[in-house]
Amino acid sequence: MGAAAPxxxxxxxxxxxxxxxxxxxxxxxxxxxxxxxxxxxxxxxxRTETQRAEQGELPGALVIDRTVLEWRLDPTSGSRIPEATGWDVEVVVVCHEGYSSSLAAASLRAVGLHRATDLTGGFAAWRDAGFPVGTGPADVRR
Structure with a gap:
């Protein structure tokens, strides 16, 4: 690897x-x-389908691909899911370790979902804390 850029x-x-x-x-x-x-x-x-297959499912979670997250949760979007009923919906985003979920939650707040946050440590923290892990099927929203 080369040196970091200045x-x-x-x-x-x-x-x-x-x-x-x-x-x-x-x-x-x-x-x-x-x-x-x-x-x-x-x-x-x-998380990706591969991550969920390897690590397990978070019971009760909706699975939404990061590439369409804002469109599925924006209550004014024609592509929203039925649960996207308003700007006050509480949303907790989960990724594998809690990094990309922080960025995703910030993007949701920028759209107007002011209660969007994420799970510190991601799914790994959920699993390591002994919370239930499922095998599926997941509630995937496309």
């Missing part, structure tokens, strides 16, 4: 973008995510 203040890099996406946001731990699911929050798993 820092450029006009190009903050992914770590800075990630830090900004998490600033001021209450992220949920596995217990908080389980409680959110129990109260009716939309828990959205954005």
């Amino acid at each position: 820092l450029n203040p006009d190009r903050p890099g992914v770590d800075a973008v990630l830090a900004r996406s998490r600033a001021g946001v209450v992220r949920l731990d596995p217990a908080g995510t389980a409680a959110a699911l129990a109260r009716g929050a939309l828990v959205v798993d954005t």
